Amino acid sequence: MSMSSPKPVAKPRAAERLQRRLSQHIGALCSDAATLDIRLTNNRSTMLSVRREPGRYRLRLHHMFVAASPQVVAALGRYVIHPEAEASATLDAFIAERSAQLQPVRESLRRSTRIIERPCGQHHDLRAIFDELNAGYFGGAIDAKITWGRRKRGDDELRPHKTLTMGSYSVEDRLIRIHPTLDRPDVPRYYVAWIVYHEMLHQKHGIPELGGRRCYHPPSFLAEERLFDEYELAHRWERQHQHRLLMY
Template identity: 45%
Template sequence: MTRQPQRQFDLLPFPSQAQRLKAVAPRRALRVATEEDGEEQARQLLELKIAAHVQGGQLALSMTDNRYTMISVKRKKGLFRLRLHHMFLEAGPDVVLALGRYVSLNDRTASQTLGRFIDINQRKIRRARPTKPQLVSLSTVGEHFDLQVLYDDLNRRYFEGRIEARITWGQRAPGGARMKRRNSIKMGSYSVEDRLIRIHPSLDRAFVPQMVVEWILFHEMLHQKHDIPLIGGRRRFHTPAFLNEEATFEHFELASRWEQQNLDLLLHY
């Protein structure tokens, strides 16, 4: 959930090692976490891990969903531009090492290791389609809001009833757990594979206006409607078309202002 997509990394195509380390470090600023955060953090982490095995140049990693090219590397003036399929986000240490050696030395053993990894994962990707919905126990009735009621109403008002998603409150803090102050919070999420919307239980509280819960829900429902294009090897969850449509929510201004003004309360959960 976001109103301000994080763009600062786009401005630093080849960050120095120091900048990269800083970018990975937890951020102090209080904020709403976004879908882009997870992807970008995973990419940065993988880049750092591979860079540890790269000799003779800097590494610039981007992730792709290319169906035919799983790895490509361009070597030029001390810079290795490596493009990897998303499957490599799950690579273990041996594969990470092989990537480093392949990039800097074009090592034959490394290339065989990578070939095997790609074979295994391509088979997995093929087998995984069509995906079975993950078994999740859904709870839509909260203490203050019934998500199913809000969802059905939004679906009728904004989507002609065309959204087909399951919906649930996220996991609650165990009973008796003390509230803590978080640095960031993800208000909602949408899983494409499971067609599942999760809403953070921090929103199921008396001080939260219904229009705010609706807005978060509306945002996640839009994720089913809108494509998630890959731009520069990165997924763009909040395209201009997405943001334009999000702004059509009846209480968009009010709800986003309320969220900004009450972020501190929401982060206490």
């Protein structure tokens, strides 16, 4: 995959126009000059996905958005900056209405129904861990799917890595994904639970804006992290075993 080709690529007009409209909304809401990358697709499994990276928003949008009303584009602008409930509801309604007009396909239109959950690992059952945490810390209020991430196919050999994303939470899919390197007999259950707990907090706290910047781990989030029973234990275990987790 070529990532750094400096050659300007002619953009289809529709995408360009949508990008301009959307940039205006985002520019009005957000002081930092983030780049906006838009890819229009006909892929019904991804009607809308946003990746929020430092200084850049990457959007994959279904072509239906080209014909979106000013109100929907405004909601999209707000949603790109921060997936708040009202903007999200406007977009859901738009997608539902337009999807009904698309030719029917066998597979479901909703991306979330296409996610295959594999919560049951060889050593740790993520669903059981999630349910216990949900009952114990959240009063059952967290509504998310959970799965082990996939191992690279045909790659059983362990290699050293520099970084590791142990868990992630997708707002769009309401999906918690845990790295398969944690599914080992020598990784204590409380450590896996700690990673799951962190991702559950992401759903509870959302991504608030603080001082004009989106904050993934606001103070309220960090305070609640400390309520985890094995908080100290989990951190100590991580410090002592980091090098082994990074072999995957």
